[in-house]
Amino acid sequence: MNMEDIARLAGVSKGAVSLAFSGKPGIGDETRERILSIARQAGYTPRSRVRPPVRPSEDSPRGREPAVLPFLVVANSGIVTTHYDRQPFFRELIHYLEKSTESGGLSLLISAIDMERFEDDLRAVAEAHSDRGAILLGTNLNKEVISRVAERLPKLVVLDTCFETLPVPFVYTNNALGGYQAGASLCRSGHRTIGYVASNVRIPNFDNRRRGFDEAMREWGAKVLPEHEFSVDPMVPTAQEAFKSRFRRLLNEGSPLPTALFCESDFMAIGAMKSLAELGIRVPEQVSVVGFDDIAEAVIVSPELTTVRVDKEKMVRAAVRLASAAGDSPSGLSVKVAVDTVLVERLSSSPAPLPTE
CATH class of the missing domain: 3.40.50.2300 (Response regulator)
Incomplete structure (x- = not known):
């Protein structure tokens, strides 16, 4: 059983299931309990996860919620499938996201937006996170989809693609x-x-x-x-x-x-x-x-x-830095950060063979 199955059984969107698993607002208590109950009965372990925040110092204000950094993935679109986190490139990106947010005292919330229920899932995410900086995996997305997400999430940073004519912050590979x-x-x-x-x-x-x-x-x-x-x-x-x-x-x-x-x-x-x-x-x-x-x-x-x-760690650090700054300040000028590549020569390549007579 996956999140889609649970959403269908509960009669809600996949975005609502994600909010229930993450403990974030945006759905009612009764709906949340119904979703969690179905998941428990099915023995389902949520794929969306929140990294534990760094413990606040004694000087920190009590009762303050830990800073959350949402990472959004539009699944079932192009090369990004429902099981995107099993693919090596995306798995490594997520590893560096977890590492970077943890070192910065943030809680990473990973949520999937299903392309088949795009508007419903995006609405649920926006209701919970429109006031926060957020990172969107842009690898598989076109200009129109990114624009629609950015309209709902004005403090958005897009990772791993770039459209120069969109006034949105991008961090991407050259x-x-x-x-x-x-x-x-x-x-x-x-x-x-x-x-x-x-x-x-x-x-x-x-x-x-x-x-x-x-x-x-x-x-x-x-x-x-x-x-x-x-x-x-x-x-x-x-x-x-x-x-x-x-x-x-x-x-x-x-x-x-x-x-x-x-x-x-x-x-x-x-x-x-x-x-x-x-x-x-x-x-x-x-x-x-x-x-x-x-x-x-x-x-x-x-x-x-x-x-x-591809320097995935450098890309992620830049995206987390931009998203964190966006969450602390009003929306302003966007920036586009290109991270250069390096050729790594190993054993699968060699000088061209000499022509045979």
Whole structure:
């Protein structure tokens, strides 16, 4: 049983279930008790959680509620599923959020807004938190959805995406720089026949990575051939048949293989390496592979993955700082904070192989 099931049984929105679990206002006592009773009977452990606040000093005013920092996730939209916190990149973001808020004496409240009940869930969250600074995971969201959330939560900070024409604070990765770093590094290593592994679900982060990569290709006089373009599921870090079929066709036709692949995320890179291994293609001796994100799994796979490091901790610290300041002051000018990337070279990439005679 999940939050959706409990909401259905209780006859309320998923946002109301989140408020009941977090102990926050916004719903009546009778509704809260009905939700909690259903959850207890089902043996359900809430995924939304509040980090315990730092114990106040004796000089602190008594009776003051601990400062709460809401972290909002719009689930069932794009690459962010109901189980987003099981995905490595988002799991690491949440880890740093918990670490950052705890060190700042804040209580972190994680709440999911279901895209299928967007207005009801957003209304419940806004009723409880419109006067607080809050962080919204923006990875999977378009401009319109972020605007609607910001209208209800005027002290909002958006994490992991950016729309320059929205007057909203954003903290995000410089994805174009990361794509450029990956492309330029491969070109410096002698690669000119480079393939591109793209997500079949598009978000601005991926588009900006492609933009930076293409800029590096132009500067080095290289380009991606149409037969070296691959589209994969970004959420499946295993061998994918569509990718294997494209590569197998190149082998069968005797066409030149790309000597390197740039993948829009580490999950896609790990899946590509597994596909290549099943086809008998050696990494990096025959094909170098470069990913993006530097998730923990990048050093577990063999060979260890060369990747573009996203400084998740720095992004989170900046977002928490902005949201905390917004909660203590009226809404004012918004800022946009871009965090630069670094290429981390490991064993999945090497100089381009010498041409065979």
